[in-house]
Amino acid sequence: MKIFSAAQIREADAYTIAHEPVSSAMLMERAAAACAGWLRARFMADTPLYIFCGKGNNGGDGLVIARLLLLRGYNVEVYVVHNSDKTSADRAANYTLLEKEHPHLLHHIHARHDFPTLAPGALVIDAIFGTGLSRPVDGWVAGILHSISELKDRHTIVAIDMPSGVMADGSSLHAPCVHARYTLSFEFYKLAFLLPENAERVGELHILPIGLHPTYIAQTTTPYHIIDEQTIRTIYQPRKPFSHKGTFGHALLIAGSFGKMGAAVLAAKACLRAGVGLLTLHVPRCGYEIIQSTVPAAMCVAEVEEQYSIHFHEGLNPAYKCIGVGPGIGTETATARSLERLLEAVKAPMVLDADALNIIGTYPALLQKVPKNSLLTPHPKEFERLFGATSDDFERLSLLGKKAVELQLYILLKGRYTAIACPDGAVYFNTTGNPGMATGGSGDVLTGILTSLLAQGYSPKAAIVFGVWLHGSAGDQAAARLSEEALLPEDIIDSLGQVFIRLSPDKRI
Ligand SMILES: NC(=O)C1=CN([C@@H]2O[C@H](COP(=O)(O)OP(=O)(O)OC[C@H]3O[C@@H](n4cnc5c(N)ncnc54)[C@H](O)[C@@H]3O)[C@@H](O)[C@H]2O)[C@@H](O)CC1
Ligand SMILES: Nc1ncnc2c1ncn2[C@@H]1O[C@H](COP(=O)(O)OP(=O)(O)O)[C@@H](O)[C@H]1O
Ligand SMILES: [K+]
Numbered sequence: 001m002k003i004f005s006a007a008q009i010r011e012a013d014a015y016t017i018a019h020e021p022v023s024s025a026m027l028m029e030r031a032a033a034a035c036a037g038w039l040r041a042r043f044m045a046d047t048p049l050y051i052f053c054g055k056g057n058n059g060g061d062g063l064v065i066a067r068l069l070l071l072r073g074y075n076v077e078v079y080v081v082h083n084s085d086k087t088s089a090d091r092a093a094n095y096t097l098l099e100k101e102h103p104h105l106l107h108h109i110h111a112r113h114d115f116p117t118l119a120p121g122a123l124v125i126d127a128i129f130g131t132g133l134s135r136p137v138d139g140w141v142a143g144i145l146h147s148i149s150e151l152k153d154r155h156t157i158v159a160i161d162m163p164s165g166v167m168a169d170g171s172s173l174h175a176p177c178v179h180a181r182y183t184l185s186f187e188f189y190k191l192a193f194l195l196p197e198n199a200e201r202v203g204e205l206h207i208l209p210i211g212l213h214p215t216y217i218a219q220t221t222t223p224y225h226i227i228d229e230q231t232i233r234t235i236y237q238p239r240k241p242f243s244h245k246g247t248f249g250h251a252l253l254i255a256g257s258f259g260k261m262g263a264a265v266l267a268a269k270a271c272l273r274a275g276v277g278l279l280t281l282h283v284p285r286c287g288y289e290i291i292q293s294t295v296p297a298a299m300c301v302a303e304v305e306e307q308y309s310i311h312f313h314e315g316l317n318p319a320y321k322c323i324g325v326g327p328g329i330g331t332e333t334a335t336a337r338s339l340e341r342l343l344e345a346v347k348a349p350m351v352l353d354a355d356a357l358n359i360i361g362t363y364p365a366l367l368q369k370v371p372k373n374s375l376l377t378p379h380p381k382e383f384e385r386l387f388g389a390t391s392d393d394f395e396r397l398s399l400l401g402k403k404a405v406e407l408q409l410y411i412l413l414k415g416r417y418t419a420i421a422c423p424d425g426a427v428y429f430n431t432t433g434n435p436g437m438a439t440g441g442s443g444d445v446l447t448g449i450l451t452s453l454l455a456q457g458y459s460p461k462a463a464i465v466f467g468v469w470l471h472g473s474a475g476d477q478a479a480a481r482l483s484e485e486a487l488l489p490e491d492i493i494d495s496l497g498q499v500f501i502r503l504s505p506d507k508r509i
Contacts, residue, residue: 001188001189001225001226001228002188002217002220002222002224002225002226003188003189003190003191003194003222003224003225003226003429004188004220004222005168005169005191005222006131006132006167006168006169006190008220008222009131009168009187009188010131011216011220012187012212012213012216012217012220013027013212015212015213015215015216016211016212016213016216019213019215019216020213022211024089024090025090025093025094027210028057028060028061028064028090028094029064030210030211031061031064031161031186031208031210032061032062032064032065032068033064033068034184034186034208034209034210035061035065035160035184035208036064036065036068036069036072038184038206038208039065039069039123039125039158040069040072043123043156045072045073045074045075046075047074047075047121047122047123048075048077048118048119048120048121048122048123049069049074049075049076049077049122049123049125050076050077050079050116050118050122050123050124050125051063051065051066051076051077051078051079051125051127052079052081052109052124052125052126052127052128052144052148053066053078053079053080053081053091053127053128054081054083054084054127054128054129054164055080055081055082055083055084055086055087055088055091056084056087056088056091056129056130056132057088057090057091057130057132058127058128058129058130058131058132058160058161058162058164059080059081059087059091059127059128060088060090060091060094061127061130061160061161062078062125062127062128062160063078063091063094063095063097063098063127064094065125065127065160066078066098066102066105067094067097067098067101070101070102070105076105077105077107077116078098078102078105078106078107079107079108079109079116080095080106080107080108080109081109081128081141081144082108082109082110083128083129083137083141109144111140112140112143112144112147115144115147118151118155120154121154121155122151122155122156123155123156123158124148124151124155124156124157124158125158125160126148126157126158126159126160126163126164126178126180127160128141128144128145128164128178129162129164129165130160130161130162130164131161131162131168131190133162133164133165133166133167133168134167135167136165136167136172136174136175136176137164137165137175137176138176142165142176143176145164145165145176145177145178146176148164148178149177149178149179152179152180152181156181156182157178157179157180157181157182157203158180158181158182158183158184159178159180159182159183159184159202159203160184161183161184161185161186162183162185162190162192163177163178163179163180163183163198163201163202163203164177164178165177165178165201166178166192166198166201166202167192168190168191168192169190169191169192170192170394171197171392171393171394171395172192172198173197173392173393177198177201178201179200179201179203180201180202180203181203181204182203182204182205182206183202183203183204183205183206184206184208185205185206185207185208186207186208186210186212187207187208187209187210187212188207189205189207189226189429191224191394191397193205194417194419194429195393195394195397195417196393196415196416197392197393198393199416223401223425223426223427224427224429225426225427225428225429226428226429226431227428227429227430227431227432227465227468227469229469231465232465232466232469232470232503233503235458235462235465235466236466236503236504237456237457237458238503238504239275244277245277245278246277246278247277248275248276248277248278248455248456248457249276249277249278249321249322249454249455249456249457250276250277250278250279250280250317250319250320250321250455251271251276251278251279251280251320251321251322251323251324251451251452251454251455252279252280252281252282252316252317252320252322252323252324253267253268253271253279253280253281253282253323253324253325253327253447253448253451254281254282254283254308254323254324254325254326254329254342255267255268255281255283255324255325255326255327255328255329255444255447256281256283256284256287256290256291256327256328256329257284257286257287257306257307257328257329257330257335258284258286258306260327260328260329260330261283261286261287261290261291261328262328262441262444263327263328263354263441263444264281264283264287264290264291264327264328264444265290265291265294265295266327266441266444266445266448266489266490266493267324267327267444267445267447267448267451268281268291268295268298268448269295269448269490269493270444270445270446270447270448270449270452270492270493270496271324271448271449271451271452271455272295272297272298272448272452273448273493273494273496273497274448274449274452274453274467274470274496275452275453275456275500276451276452276455276456277455277456278299279295279297279298279299279452280298280299280300280301280317280320281295281298281299281300281301282300282301282302282303282308282312283300283301283302283303284302284303284305284306284307284308285302285303285304285305285306286306287300287302288300288302301315307330307332307334307335307338308329308334308335308338308339309334309338310334310337310338310341311341312338312342313338313341313342313344313345313346314345316345316346320455321348321454321455321456321457322348322349322350322351322451322454322455323342323346323348323350323351323451324350324351324352324353324447324448324450324451325339325342325350325351325352325353325356326351326352326353326354326355326356326357326447327353327354327355327443327444327447328354328355328444329354329355329356330355331355331358331359331362335355335359336359336362336363339356339359339360339366340363340366340369343366343369343370343371344369346371347371348371349371349372349373349374349375349454349460350370350371350374350375351374351375351377351447351450351451351454352370352374352375352376352377353376353377353378353443353444353446353447354382354443354444354447357376357377357378357382357385357386358382358385360386361382361385361386362385364386367386367407368407370407370409372408372409372423373408373409373410373423373460374409374410374460375409375410375411375412375450375454375460375463375464376409376410376411376412377412377414377443377446377447377450378411378412378413378414379413379414379415379443380396380413380414380415383396383400383413387399387400387403396413397413397419397427400413400419400421400427401421401425401427403421404421404422404423404425405421405423405424405425407423408423409423410422410423410460410461410464412464412468414443414446416433416435417429417430417431418430418433418468418472420464420465420468422461428465428468430468430469430472431472432469432471432472432473432475432476433471433472433473433475433476434472434475434476434479434484434487435484436475436478436479436482436483436484436485436486436487437472437475437479437487437492439487439488439489440489441488441489442471442475442489442492444489445471445489445492445493446467446468446471448493449467449470449471449496450463450464450467452467453466453467470496470499471492473499473502474492474493474495474496474498474499475487475492475495477495477498477499478491478492478494478495481495
């Protein structure tokens with residue numbers, strides 16, 4: 001699913017109007033009807049309802065929502081926020097319509113002191129600004145956005161298309177914005193919704209389809225995409241009946257150290273459950289018995305010492321299809337040296353996570369030695385250690401994309417919506433997963449999955465997109481069974497099977 005900019009959304013709008021028997025007024029009616037339907041399904045008609053409308057088309061949507069809900073007997077008051085002397089034609093037409101039928105329900109806000117006192121338990125609709133916002137809101141209108149946000153603990157705030165004040169394509173980190181409980185947005189995710197800085201503003205997001213033209217959507221390019229299950233189904237390769245363990249590759253995981261062998265166990269189990277044919281673990285001496293007894297399906301090569309030997313790469317088995325390195329390896333100098341030798345010796349794409357990334361953060365010259373098309377999986381702190389601090393999430397997203405292209409690596413940035421930047425400039429956002437996965441070890445599971453998929457022959461892009469989606473989906477299955485609170489990384493691993501079954505309809509029981 002594509003993520004379009006505000007300008008492209010306007011073009012999609014215009015294209016739809018030009019190529020379908022639908023006018024801009026009808027499109028507004030459609031958008032508002034989708035919102036009114038959503039509201040009717042959740043709120044009773046006697047809920048006190050206050051709709052704040054701006055002077056652009058977002059305000060137009062608010063006026064149509066008011067008219068449609070009045071027809072259903074809702075208890076509506078409309079407040080026009082006079083942010084500008086100008087207005088859009090469709091908004092003006094809908095204002096006239098409402099004024100003719102319900103003049104007593106229309107109120108006007110020209111200054112902050114015009115803000116009303118609300119009845120208890122009210123539903124507040126924010127239709128002041130949508131995708132047309134060009135710069136941060138200031139002056140008394142900013143005060144109105146504050147007044148609405150201040151209501152959030154006592155009233156339910158629903159934003160139409162965007163929480164007012166949030167810009168679709170740029171940071172509004174320090175700008176005044178409405179903090180909504182729900183955002184009902186039309187047709188597309190906006191980039192702003194996917195970044196942590198807007199989490200408290202967007203609240204629970206619902207994307208409502210309004211039938212924008214499929215040809216425009218298919219023809220228009222954008223670097224930003226949402227990973228959807230349809231795409232995953234085209235990536236997933238079901239096993240063929242005559243396949244054997246050699247078909248699914250031999251992976252090597254270099255993970256664990258004294259006190260952190262759990263990371264190696266989790267990555268190994270995830271690697272096996274994600275379908276690898278053969279798995280070898282390379283661990284320090286202390287890890288040998290642990291791996292042999294907890295992951296019997298894996299082979300184990302142990303160092304004679306407690307640290308990683310700088311020569312171990314000389315014994316690398318050429319049969320390894322993919323090497324995953326990092327979870328729990330520590331950042332000792334000897335380990336850093338052995339990582340350097342490994343990066344120099346390996347030519348095929350690898351998976352680098354956790355301490356492998358922390359070591360590279362300390363010795364940045366190592367970045368140039370990482371094999372092209374490798375997968376790097378930093379969380380935000382690791383990302384900062386690798387590439388430096390940024391002042392907002394948009395700047396960080398842009399740095400992520402720039403580094404992936406410059407270094408010809410796949411770099412993901414973990415989070416609620418993990419962003420995967422590709423060497424070709426594309427960025428994929430993952431929407432699966434839940435806060436139950438915010439627990440130590442979840443990332444080790446992801447490393448195991450990615451190493452497994454690369455070893456099985458998935459291309460680096462397919463492996464990272466599929467792997468991140470799979471990890472989040474398994475986390476969702478596990479949370480549905482156990483709750484988010486009780487979820488452990490092992491449960492993500494145990495749920496991988498259910499996700500594979502979902503992807504292969506003929507295997508459903
Ligand atoms: N294709 C779509 O997605 C559709 C979009 N529609 C609605 O149309 C909206 C976009 O409408 P518009 O382009 O008219 O834009 P908006 O209504 O989002 O904003 C325009 C208004 O904001 C004012 N404004 C802009 N920046 C400002 C600032 N920094 N401070 C104060 N005032 C500022 C302008 O003067 C104007 O009054 C969407 O968000 C959506 O709600 C729907 O009506 C129909 C279909
Ligand atoms: N709130 C959340 N919503 C969705 N996914 C999450 C959330 N919190 C964490 N995750 C996922 O869990 C994983 C945590 O990885 P990481 O921080 O590296 O953990 P660790 O290093 O402890 O193993 C990431 O893949 C991340 O995307
Ligand atoms: K809005």
